[in-house]
Amino acid sequence: MKQNLFLSLALMLSSFDVALFGQTDSQVRSRIEGTDRPVLPPQATGEGTAAQKGKDSPDVSTSDTGAQRPVQLKENGISSFFGYNTKYFYRSNPLAQSGTLKQQATGMWTNTFFAGSGLGVFETGDAVITPYIGASWTINDYIEGGLDAFNYNSAGAYALLLTQFGNGWSVRAGVSYSADSSTVNDTEDYKEYYPNIGVLKSTVLNDSTTGIFDASIGSHNAESDTLGLTTSDIKELSSIEYAASYALNYEIFKFVIIPKYRISYKTYSKGTNNGRDDLSHDAGIKIDYPIADSLKISAYYDYSNRNSNVSIPNYDYKSYDFGISIGLNARF
Amino acid sequence: MTKKIYHFFIIAAVNSAAFFLYANEKPRSIFVQGKTEIIEINDLNSSRVITLSENYSINYNDLVCTGKGSRTELHQKELIYRLGSMSVISWHSLNSVTLHSGSMLLCSSKTTSITVCSVEANATFQGSGTIIFETTDNGGFKFIPIEARGTLITSKGGLKAVKGGRMMLVMGQPSYYGDAYDIDLMLMIKTSGLLNAFPDPLPSFGRISLAIYSQELKLKGKYNALIGDATTKDNLQMWQFGDSNEEIKKKGFFNRFF
Numbered sequence: 001m002k003q004n005l006f007l008s009l010a011l012m013l014s015s016f017d018v019a020l021f022g023q024t025d026s027q028v029r030s031r032i033e034g035t036d037r038p039v040l041p042p043q044a045t046g047e048g049t050a051a052q053k054g055k056d057s058p059d060v061s062t063s064d065t066g067a068q069r070p071v072q073l074k075e076n077g078i079s080s081f082f083g084y085n086t087k088y089f090y091r092s093n094p095l096a097q098s099g100t101l102k103q104q105a106t107g108m109w110t111n112t113f114f115a116g117s118g119l120g121v122f123e124t125g126d127a128v129i130t131p132y133i134g135a136s137w138t139i140n141d142y143i144e145g146g147l148d149a150f151n152y153n154s155a156g157a158y159a160l161l162l163t164q165f166g167n168g169w170s171v172r173a174g175v176s177y178s179a180d181s182s183t184v185n186d187t188e189d190y191k192e193y194y195p196n197i198g199v200l201k202s203t204v205l206n207d208s209t210t211g212i213f214d215a216s217i218g219s220h221n222a223e224s225d226t227l228g229l230t231t232s233d234i235k236e237l238s239s240i241e242y243a244a245s246y247a248l249n250y251e252i253f254k255f256v257i258i259p260k261y262r263i264s265y266k267t268y269s270k271g272t273n274n275g276r277d278d279l280s281h282d283a284g285i286k287i288d289y290p291i292a293d294s295l296k297i298s299a300y301y302d303y304s305n306r307n308s309n310v311s312i313p314n315y316d317y318k319s320y321d322f323g324i325s326i327g328l329n330a331r332f
Numbered sequence: 333m334t335k336k337i338y339h340f341f342i343i344a345a346v347n348s349a350a351f352f353l354y355a356n357e358k359p360r361s362i363f364v365q366g367k368t369e370i371i372e373i374n375d376l377n378s379s380r381v382i383t384l385s386e387n388y389s390i391n392y393n394d395l396v397c398t399g400k401g402s403r404t405e406l407h408q409k410e411l412i413y414r415l416g417s418m419s420v421i422s423w424h425s426l427n428s429v430t431l432h433s434g435s436m437l438l439c440s441s442k443t444t445s446i447t448v449c450s451v452e453a454n455a456t457f458q459g460s461g462t463i464i465f466e467t468t469d470n471g472g473f474k475f476i477p478i479e480a481r482g483t484l485i486t487s488k489g490g491l492k493a494v495k496g497g498r499m500m501l502v503m504g505q506p507s508y509y510g511d512a513y514d515i516d517l518m519l520m521i522k523t524s525g526l527l528n529a530f531p532d533p534l535p536s537f538g539r540i541s542l543a544i545y546s547q548e549l550k551l552k553g554k555y556n557a558l559i560g561d562a563t564t565k566d567n568l569q570m571w572q573f574g575d576s577n578e579e580i581k582k583k584g585f586f587n588r589f590f
Contacts (some may be wrong), residue, residue, distance in 0.1 A: 063523065063525060064434070064435045065466045066519070067558055068474075068516075068520060069519050069555065069557065070555040071515060071555065072350050072551075072553045072554070073514050073548045073552055074552050077466055119548060121546055121550055123542075123546055126542075128406070128546045128549070129494045166537075166538025166541050168541065182388075
């Protein structure tokens, strides 16, 4: 309790500092904890492939045998993809602070460059196994609200083994790496290794709707600056995360509407976070419009809510984002 | 006297078992849509035509003929046969079938060896999988494995490994291989009556899904063409659609983007 009071006091002092110096360690940490880290792109999970959606086919009538369209295949199954994604959006609570939904609301502009490779397709009869590796680089800029001092760059990398089964389930196991660096201070504020396993099941609900269930368990082995308390530990942002999500992929005309709900439970055991448990809910909707095969424009809304068992300091927060994005994705 | 009765029962039991085992080996109709007829040929070479109904055992060498818009499913031990419309087929044994004309689907979840003949060609498939056969005007047939593992053997062309999605043309006597193409499985499955127009899904549904998934991962491009009949011994007919200048979709650096 005494420790929490000290921490609370430290956070209050930190809040005072921000007015003077622009950003504090606690706010950076708060921002880090409120950051969504997409571990894998859809290419690496098998989510949203043309095989599931049945796109890119000419209009032909049915026959007993079926239409026979010749295709060209890669013999070894090694494939690569790279892309660019730019997002311009409003964020109501960019520093993930407790209290009201709207605090230091800002506009954000993120630019992500990513690349990856599938290292072969191995068919075992009952399953298809595909190893993937990939990396990404994201430039995150706060463009409103005087939060420029928090601008940061994110690096990500992953290695993954994906096994797809004939019953629609896929199982993945892998490890990913993430790191955030302050653009202003040129310091690495956060890094983590995240070994994880997950399952995904796509279900075709009707001609235009696919349901996608995903569940994962992983260990965030994180390192970050401490807040200067005696019990602080550079690994105190490490946690075990259990997460599940369900999304619908609904196609209407050329639009793809994707409502999604995700629930996650994180349990911490290090430093000042020892004994902390967080339960988070995310609900959102995204509308994709493909301009071309590899180019799409999207609009989205996302609401996040976190409840923690620790009340001092208060880690509860809520926030919402809405904005647009343009994604370019090439596959070889 | 008691010994004679005992022997009688033993012989009766053996004969009954043999009868049921033999009957079980013959193809039995499971589903009939539209009109399908059997031309039964007896030992005196005379024939009679009867309308096929469900749960009917087909004798070897009898001809099964499906009418226009009709489809039939038959089971022979663990093998599943589906006949398309306007097809004529006859079985000669558990491992031998002749597709005189039309199309049929064979589904086997266990490794099997089966010889398929057409008017002029024949080939033996050893393995398991879901395969569509379609006769061609040149007397041969298309061998289209949707998902399959095993080999195909022809007398002149030898042995070839079977690969899901790779269509092979079998023709001539002695038989050899014609053109082979990888075909768009997703399109084929969406448009195939043999796969879609029957009430019960095939037991290989999961493997078919995997074959589509695997092909999607390996896909480099799609030709703007559809494969037609083989009227001569030379080549398959190819029907082009879309932009004639764009042979392979996504070819070229900028076409990958736009």
